[in-house]
Amino acid sequence: MTQVLLIGAGNMGFAMLRTWIGMEGHRFAVVEVNESLRQRAESVGAQAYDAVSDLPVDLAANVVVIATKPQAVADAVADSRAVLGQDGLLMSVAAGITIDGMRQYAGEGPAIVRCMPNTPAAIGEGMVVCCASANARSSDRALALSLLSAIGRVAFIENESLMDAVTAMSGSGPAYVFHLLEAFSAAGVAAGLPEDLAMTLAKQTVFGAAKLALASGADPAVLREQVTSAHGTTAAALSVLMNPEVGLAVLFRRAVEAARHRSLELGAE
Numbered sequence: 001m002t003q004v005l006l007i008g009a010g011n012m013g014f015a016m017l018r019t020w021i022g023m024e025g026h027r028f029a030v031v032e033v034n035e036s037l038r039q040r041a042e043s044v045g046a047q048a049y050d051a052v053s054d055l056p057v058d059l060a061a062n063v064v065v066i067a068t069k070p071q072a073v074a075d076a077v078a079d080s081r082a083v084l085g086q087d088g089l090l091m092s093v094a095a096g097i098t099i100d101g102m103r104q105y106a107g108e109g110p111a112i113v114r115c116m117p118n119t120p121a122a123i124g125e126g127m128v129v130c131c132a133s134a135n136a137r138s139s140d141r142a143l144a145l146s147l148l149s150a151i152g153r154v155a156f157i158e159n160e161s162l163m164d165a166v167t168a169m170s171g172s173g174p175a176y177v178f179h180l181l182e183a184f185s186a187a188g189v190a191a192g193l194p195e196d197l198a199m200t201l202a203k204q205t206v207f208g209a210a211k212l213a214l215a216s217g218a219d220p221a222v223l224r225e226q227v228t229s230a231h232g233t234t235a236a237a238l239s240v241l242m243n244p245e246v247g248l249a250v251l252f253r254r255a256v257e258a259a260r261h262r263s264l265e266l267g268a269e
């Protein structure tokens with residue numbers, strides 16, 4: 001039985017927990033300072049506590065997953081030492097917080113896996129990118145992989161400095177897509193459609209197009225051309241969206257760079 005302790009069961013922690021909770025061979029305890037969020041964690045079957053010091057004295061964690069805000073990670077890592085053995089695995093999903101940054105508080109023993117998941121983890125459709133500390137054994141990586149593959153697609157990278165760009169893409173990315181849905185459906189409403197129909201068209205179009213892109217493996221540029229008739233409606237829209245000065249490519253580049261920069265700042269705060 002693998003004992004997992006999740007510290008912080010807010011938006012991201014709970015998104016993972018609700019998918020993990022059904023995993024065979026694992027037991028989940030949660031430390032969460034907010035009472036209503038503790039109750040929410042308990043409602044899906046976890047044991048939830050107010051602080052690490054309140055955990056049962058015999059609880060020994062094989063894995064501690066930190067999902068607090070970046071500013072609270074140092075304290076949470078320090079607290080985790082009371083329940084995580086020297087050969088335990090420490091995982092964190094916090095934006096910006098480096099493996100070296102956590103090592104100061106974790107001590108030399110535990111392997112550390114820094115991860116960047118996203119909230120579609122709640123339905124097993126997340127994207128998680130991980131980077132493991134130098135002392136991580138293949139068994140530590142395998143343990144992290146078994147937990148993370150339950151919440152979505154997993155990639156390990158060796159160059160930790162890429163985690164800021166990863167955060168700016170897949171970590172924050174669901175928010176970009178949700179905003180796309182807001183803007184796309186609002187445009188449909190402005191064009192005369194009822195709100196619920198406009199939102200259904202926006203969601204199903206984004207879902208179907210993403211699924212087609214994943215399933216076909218074709219370059220999205222080719223799929224785009226397959227929609228675009230010469231002098232047709234799509235070409236008219238793309239002349240706006242692909243404007244080289246103010247189009248989507250320019251906006252995405254600025255947005256992703258702003259997020260990457262913020263991730264770097266969080267690591268330095």
Ligand SMILES: NC(=O)C1=CN([C@@H]2O[C@H](COP(=O)(O)OP(=O)(O)OC[C@H]3O[C@@H](n4cnc5c(N)ncnc54)[C@H](O)[C@@H]3O)[C@@H](O)[C@H]2O)C=CC1
Pocket residue numbers: 007008009010011012013031032033034037067068069070072075076093094095116117118119171172
């Ligand atoms: N929300 C998202 O989509 C993603 C968030 N992350 C990372 O996940 C972390 C959490 O983000 P959110 O879930 O959005 O924030 P959140 O505020 O919803 O969750 C953090 C939770 O930690 C709890 N907490 C704070 N200090 C604690 C402590 N000492 N012990 C126990 N619980 C404590 C808070 O009560 C809160 O419920 C952040 O570090 C963020 O960078 C990573 C990927 C995606």
Ligand SMILES: O=C(O)[C@@H]1CCC=N1
Pocket residue numbers: 095167171172
């Ligand atoms: O906004 C944030 O800082 C966190 C990290 C990635 C998604 N949410």
